Amino acid sequence: MKDIIYFESVYRKIHIHTLQGMDYFYGKLSTVENNLNNSVIPFIRIHQSYLINYHYISQYKSSKIIMENGAELMVSTAYRTVVKEKMHELLRLG
Structure with missing residues (x-):
């Protein structure tokens, strides 16, 4: 999970951009976002x-x-x- 740089939704395909490259699965970005709400790693929906x-x-x-990549x-x-x-919230928590 820590190697994931970002998720990108293209139609029904979710591209997972990682340090090792890219992979994908079929689904909804909102489902991924909901599953990551309580994650230790902070993910932000920007689009x-x-x-x-x-x-x-x-x-x-x-x-x-x-992004760093x-x-x-x-x-x-x-x-x-x-x-x-x-x-701002994440910068305060630092």
């Missing part, structure tokens, strides 16, 4: 299609996040406020 591991964020801007992921307008609050 309808992206669920990211907080520990692999390289740069954070209000409209996009750059170089992926540039857009933060949708609908999620910007929630992402900002979650980022």
Whole structure:
């Protein structure tokens, strides 16, 4: 679980981007998100299609996040406020 950089939903396929590469399974990103709610590793939903591991964020801007693997992921307008609050919360917990 700690090697997962982010999940990406493409139609009904969930791509799992990890340190070792990429794999996928069929499902819904909302189901993955619900299953990870009580996880020790903080995952943040930044877009309808992206669920990211907080520990692999390289740069954070209000409209996009750059992951340590170089992926540039857009933060949708609908999620910007929630992402900002979650980022501040996680930075405080440090």
